[in-house]
Amino acid sequence: MKILILIGNVPDTTTKVKFNADRTAFDASGVQWIINPWDELALTRAMELKETSGGAVEAVVVANVGRAETEATLRKALAIGADKAIRIDADPKEAGYVASQLATIAAGYDLIMAGIEAADYNGNAVGGMLAEMLGMNSVSAVSGIQIENGQLKINREIDGGSQVVGLPMPLVAIVQKGIAKEPRIPAMRGIMMARSKPLEVVQPIDAAPMTNMVTFEMPPAKAACKMIAEDQAKDLIHLLRDEAKVL
Amino acid sequence: MNFEFTEEQLMIQQAARDYAQRELIKDVIERDYKAEYPAHHVKALAELGFMGMLVSPEYDGGGMDTVSYVLAMEELSKVDSSLGVIVSVNNSLVCYGLEKFGSPSQKEKYLRPLARGEKIGAFLLSEPEAGSDATSQKTTAEDKGDYYLVNGTKNWITNAHSGSTYLVIAQTHPQKKHHGINALIVDKNTPGISLGPHEDKMGMRSSDTHSVMFTDVKVPKENRIGEDGFGFKFAMQTLEAGRIGIASQALGIASGAMERSIAYARERKTFGKFLYEHQSVAFTLAEMAVKIENARNLCIKAAWLKDQGKPYGVASAMAKQYAADIAMQVTTDAVQIHGGYGYVKEYHVERLMREAKLTQIYEGTSEIQKIVISRDLFR
Amino acid sequence: MSVLIYTENWDGKFKKVSFELASYAATVAKAMQLPVIALSLGPVDDSELSKLSAYGVSHIMKNSDERFNTLDNQAIAKAIALAAEKVKATLIVLAHNNLGKAVAPRLAVRQKAGMVSAVHGLPFSYDPFTVKKMVFTGKAFSHAVIHSGVKVITLASNSFGLVENKVDFAPEAFETGLGDADFVTRIEQTNKITGKVLLNDADIVVSGGRGMKSGDNWGQLEELANLLGAGTACSRPVSDEGWRPHSEHVGQTGKIIAPNLYFAFGISGAIQHLGGVSSSKIIVAVNKDPDAPIFEAADYGIAGDVFKVLPQFIEAVKEVKSNG
Incomplete structure (x- = not known):
């Protein structure tokens, strides 16, 4: 069984979001880049599966669409334990474009794992698009994956509860929180071994982006918080009814 | 000249940061209060490779450079410098000393488990009547033909209880003064070794510190490091490396206090303004930043010299003296910025202040470092 | 040409x-x-x-196949695509929930469509088709153009609201x-x-953070939620500690919600948490x-002890309710 993990390179989640002067692009100055948190959890789970599968998982490969500066993120994935990394040398313009690029390298895997969204543009789309492009099955909001007798047993969240489901491979699993407890911290041994693991750079294909982001805005500033004394807490409920009119 | 860290160095820094901010932070206050040894953290850090990160992979170490080590020590010590000193003593005193000066068979037997973090090492130099003065060793290692008979008392020994591999500095030929000193590898389980009570310290309370008493302890000759009489040189050279560890620990204490102060100044309002909008607070933070930047540069410089195989004794003394002294200043200012909150345990800075004090004292007081530095000026 | 919406049901409702x-x-x-056509x-x-016809949708295409209750992503995407072709849909709208997020990307590829998720409110313009979209997990919005x-x-959800407009019902x-x-x-x-x-x-969502001190202290919080007909949520440390299930975690790496009213008890408000709730009214x-x-x-806000405030809230809500 071969597993592919789609990796996004996103600003650290504590980043204070800023845009350029005419608000047409994200201001990346001083930003620390990280593996998209959901993708990192997916990779962690893939490593756990590989380690506990008794050889059933032969390889875990990571792939992203990005320029050379995103290689640090891929090498971290290699340090965490991935066997190989693939970088498609293009700007990740939008979900459809990214999925089209990934489709060129993603065939032949039994399981592809993608994070449910990216922490930057929250597209929620690459995994599902890739599945459709490759004619693979997909399942989303996945919070658990086990391998039982060579089959995948999947926990997914549905609106109104959760389910245990089975789907045949090849499969794209779009994962969310819970898929792994916490992202794995790379060990010295892994960091050392990452030096000699393959990182393949692939040229992009032509694909026309169908969407683009033209400008950005910040949420409107909040008015000052109205403070109520602890022993007058009941008044707050009355304000919610009479002033805010939300009760 | 190049001030950029490599991608690998940054990855190690991040790994240490992730572990510290995710795991160490959870129980650091409680462990300090209870003076509890962080056994589960030591085990986890060993699995990540931090306990022997400087040792060559040939001996099961992480094979990382000293610059990475500075970055890792800083991150760990920002949150928990008790853990920092455990890592530092194991890496830059015990593993370093063994790797650099030990025989192949000593490395095979003792270095491997230390580098894997399965065993922890302790460095036994200080004595009741001589703290940082390594020349006058009252502990004796009497040459009995095929073994040494060790007698005496060592003081302030970090990892004395948790550790199991001791590097003991003792006098064999008193007439030769410091040229008669030897360094011996001693298994803690050897008959005749007993520990004094757990020292109830002001800070770094979750690292274990004890006196160690030797009564007719037999140590095989093959456990002597280097030639007969090499002990003093061994201690001095090893301490040069150890100073980088403690300097980085002090740096971490300072930068941890600054990070907390910045976060607090950003959140807390007084007189209708955020704290950082008051110039007195902003300037204090600016001064902290300069001191910390200086300390970091000194640490990195010493580490870089060591990695290049160049002499670094004076550089590491400068780093240790300066980082320790500014750690004391910065943490004191951090408590002041926090006001009343700074004086309670929940806000961490009072602990950092207590911890900073020790960095000015152990592995060579600030005064000893100034002796090293000034001697170099008048060489 | 038409606008097609996929209206998911829950046990037929x-x-x-x-x-x-x-x-x-x-x-x-x-x-x-x-x-406008609903599927x-x-x-x-x-x-x-x-x-649905109470909200301006008269034309409803229905298929009662029970197999759709398996929420099979590929079958639902195929069915919506078939319907879209049938009614020559140029705009297909799904809910930004678990199923919508799962199906929309597949559907977009099938229909050779550009896709934008988490759209807030009405488009700014129809030509070019420009919508407001949440980015950086609620920390900002972008204006996104779809060219296809x-x-x-x-x-x-909750980004537009309800507009009653009774029309004929034509299934x-x-x-x-x-x-x-x-x-x-x-x-x-x-x-x-x-x-x-x-x-x-x-x-309404009632949420608790580390300040609740223990998973055993959720009783009053749940009581308040029950009285208000509210959902319960928590911050990340709470779900990490196992005090509450992961499904209740709201914030950057958990759920992003936008209720009319959000109560935060003992939550300090880290930037990652605020990202998940900042669209609350x-x-x-x-x-x-x-x-x-x-x-x-x-x-x-109340700067005070959650355990002193919660009983007062509960009492006040009971009073407000009994007074109508």
């Missing part, structure tokens, strides 16, 4: 999110001068379907021709959350630390 989709699509279709898959009674002829969007049977091979998801076990208001549906914060960042995001 619609929810507020379905009516919000209908209201939204009816408004957008009117502006685009196009008909319903799985067994739903006509009496339930007719409720067919467009797929998912609508963030029409819709055949998908899907065979068993098209449904590949095998359900082994389903755990429905019953007797509780679901987080994504809730108009009104935020009430109770925290013992008067300098906690949550108060910067809140509309009403």
Whole structure:
């Protein structure tokens, strides 16, 4: 069984979001880049599966669409334990474009794992698009994956509860929180071994982006918080009814 | 000249940061209060490779450079410098000393488990009547033909209880003064070794510190490091490396206090303004930043010299003296910025202040470092 | 050409999110001068379907195939695509919920459509088709243009609201021709959350953080939630500690919600948490630390002990309710 993990390179989640002067692009100055948190959890789970599968998982490969500066993120994935990394040398313009690029390298895997969204543009789309492009099955909001007798047993969240489901491979699993407890911290041994693991750079294909982001805005500033004394807490409920009119 | 860290160095820094901010932070206050040894953290850090990160992979170490080590020590010590000193003593005193000066068979037997973090090492130099003065060793290692008979008392020994591999500095030929000193590898389980009570310290309370008493302890000759009489040189050279560890620990204490102060100044309002909008607070933070930047540069410089195989004794003394002294200043200012909150345990800075004090004292007081530095000026 | 919405059902019933989709699509279709059509898959009674016509959608394509209840992503995407081709849909709108997020990307590829998710409110313009979209997990918005002829969007819940507009009810049977091979998801076990208001549906959410001190202290918080008909949520440390299930975690890496009213008890308000709740209409914060960042995001606040405030809230809500 071969597993592919789609990796996004996103600003650290504590980043204070800023845009350029005419608000047409994200201001990346001083930003620390990280593996998209959901993708990192997916990779962690893939490593756990590989380690506990008794050889059933032969390889875990990571792939992203990005320029050379995103290689640090891929090498971290290699340090965490991935066997190989693939970088498609293009700007990740939008979900459809990214999925089209990934489709060129993603065939032949039994399981592809993608994070449910990216922490930057929250597209929620690459995994599902890739599945459709490759004619693979997909399942989303996945919070658990086990391998039982060579089959995948999947926990997914549905609106109104959760389910245990089975789907045949090849499969794209779009994962969310819970898929792994916490992202794995790379060990010295892994960091050392990452030096000699393959990182393949692939040229992009032509694909026309169908969407683009033209400008950005910040949420409107909040008015000052109205403070109520602890022993007058009941008044707050009355304000919610009479002033805010939300009760 | 190049001030950029490599991608690998940054990855190690991040790994240490992730572990510290995710795991160490959870129980650091409680462990300090209870003076509890962080056994589960030591085990986890060993699995990540931090306990022997400087040792060559040939001996099961992480094979990382000293610059990475500075970055890792800083991150760990920002949150928990008790853990920092455990890592530092194991890496830059015990593993370093063994790797650099030990025989192949000593490395095979003792270095491997230390580098894997399965065993922890302790460095036994200080004595009741001589703290940082390594020349006058009252502990004796009497040459009995095929073994040494060790007698005496060592003081302030970090990892004395948790550790199991001791590097003991003792006098064999008193007439030769410091040229008669030897360094011996001693298994803690050897008959005749007993520990004094757990020292109830002001800070770094979750690292274990004890006196160690030797009564007719037999140590095989093959456990002597280097030639007969090499002990003093061994201690001095090893301490040069150890100073980088403690300097980085002090740096971490300072930068941890600054990070907390910045976060607090950003959140807390007084007189209708955020704290950082008051110039007195902003300037204090600016001064902290300069001191910390200086300390970091000194640490990195010493580490870089060591990695290049160049002499670094004076550089590491400068780093240790300066980082320790500014750690004391910065943490004191951090408590002041926090006001009343700074004086309670929940806000961490009072602990950092207590911890900073020790960095000015152990592995060579600030005064000893100034002796090293000034001697170099008048060489 | 037309605007198509996919109205998911839950055991044959619609929810507020379905009516919000209908209201939204009816408004957008009117502006685009196009008909609006709803697609319903799985067994739903006509009496339930007719409720959509209260929000401006008369034309409803229905298919009662029970197999759609497996929420099989590929089959649902195929069925919506078939319907879209049939009615020549140029805009397809789905809810930004678990199923919408799962199906929309597949559908977009099938229809060669550009897709934008988590759209907030009405488009800024129809030509070029420009929508407001949440980015950086609620920390900002972007104006996104879709260039393709067919467009797929998912609508963030509570970002538009309900617009009542009674029209005729005209249901029409819709055949998908899907065979068993098209449904590949095998359900082994389903755990429905019953007797509780679901987080994504809730108009009011009552949430607790580390300041609740222990998972055992949720009783009063749940009592308040029950009284208000609210969903319960928590901050990340709480779910990490295992005090509450991961499904209740709201914030950057958990759920992103936008209720009318959000109560934060003992939550300090880390930037990652605020990202997940900042679209809430009104935020009430109770925290013992008067300098906690949550108060910067809140509309009403009490700097005090959550365990002293909760009983007062419970009592006040009971009073408000009994007075009508």
